[in-house]
Amino acid sequence: MDRLPDDIVQLDAETFASEGSQHHREELRLWLRLLTCTTMIEGEVRRRLRRDFDVTLPRFDLMAQLDKSPAGLTLSDISKRMMVSNGNITGLVDRLVASGHVTRRASETDRRAQVIRLTELGRAEFRRMADAHEGWIADMFAELTRDGVDDLMALLGRTKDSVRKACCNA
Amino acid sequence: MDRLPDDIVQLDAETFASEGSQHHREELRLWLRLLTCTTMIEGEVRRRLRRDFDVTLPRFDLMAQLDKSPAGLTLSDISKRMMVSNGNITGLVDRLVASGHVTRRASETDRRAQVIRLTELGRAEFRRMADAHEGWIADMFAELTRDGVDDLMALLGRTKDSVRKACCNA
DNA sequence: CCGCTTTACTTTAAGCTTCAAACATCGGCT
DNA sequence: AGCCGATGTTTGAAGCTTAAAGTAAAGCGG
Secondary structure, three states: OOOHHHHHHHHHHHOOOOOOOOHHHHHHHHHHHHHHHHHHHHHHHHHHHHHHHHHHHHHHHHHHHHOOOOOOHHHHHHHHHHHOOHHHHHHHHHHHOOOEEEEEEEEOOOOOOEEEEEEEHHHHHHHHHHHHHHHHHHHHOOOHHHHHHHHHHHHHHHHHHHHHHHHHHH | OOOOHHHHHHHHOOOHHHHOOOOOOHHHHHHHHHOOOOOHHHHHHHHHHHHHHHOOOHHHHHHHHHHOOOOEEHHHHHHHOOOOHHHHHHHHHHHHHHHEEEEEEEEOOOOOEEEEEEEEHHHHHHHHHHHHHHHHHHOOOOOOOOHHHHHHHHHHHHHHHHHHHHHOOO
16 A cells, blocks of 8 residues: 555656656666767777778778678668668769779669679778777777677667667568 | 697687687677667657657757756867767757757856857757657667666666777776 | 966868659569 | 559758867966
């Protein structure tokens, strides 16, 4: 019987009126923390890529995708994998072609599509950057234990599934 | 004495030639997964903010900071809290002033600084958006258990500390 | 009080990003 | 063959973002 007042208090506090119809504070805090972690790492990687290799993060990311697919990728492929809009990729590729890091060539099977590939220069530069990059990332996660890394990996896997369900309702 | 060979093997594997000087693959995969989660959520939030409220994510984020600080914030405060460059905030605030969502006023104690505050319109609109936003986030994390949320929170807390040490060497 | 460093902000150039609209091509269907 | 919805790409406008350089004011140590 003396449990009830506690529940009421929780819903009745001033937080209720000012916050919204439900208390999803925990998830919100979780999201903000997730965003903070990503922003911190991303910012540092961006800074170091520019400082050490004079390259932007989007250029690096695009080259990373191409490095994983030696047969080449279409603009749409790249767009899906990088999770950015397709119009974005057009300009990014334009600039990478101009600097000699990638090539565009017409697809042989689809006259709408173009296949983008790393040039030798592009691949060589990417390898150098990727080496350094891998070390930076390792450093940033260095304080996590082996189990910490595994646990985080698993939890983020579940998060990804959860987000996918909520967004694509699939 | 028989420890030595193991260390050599570690550096001598074929991963060495193709990957870099150490195998930090796990951390790299973890980072990519973290980035994927954030990108998915951020993209969906951006899309919904635009669709339902015709507002951009940076504008929403800035208003969120101001909502948390009713006394107002200087441009530098905002810049630090949002973890974006200071030049960025100038333009963002300009546009928010133009649309009547925030006010700039000179600081009374520091003639260099300006205090930015939400207007009544800004606060009202932010509240509406924040309500919806909180629900969206809750939905996206809905498949995580209570413990999952707590564990993730804790692990990301440790990650944040680790990143901070690696970046600011402090 | 002067000079120096730091802090607050603005400006510019270059690049990134999205969205929406336009266009070409593809593939299936009749 | 011809239509039609889906897919691949480009374009343009608006806005976001950073880095770097510049101005102004604050604060500190002589």
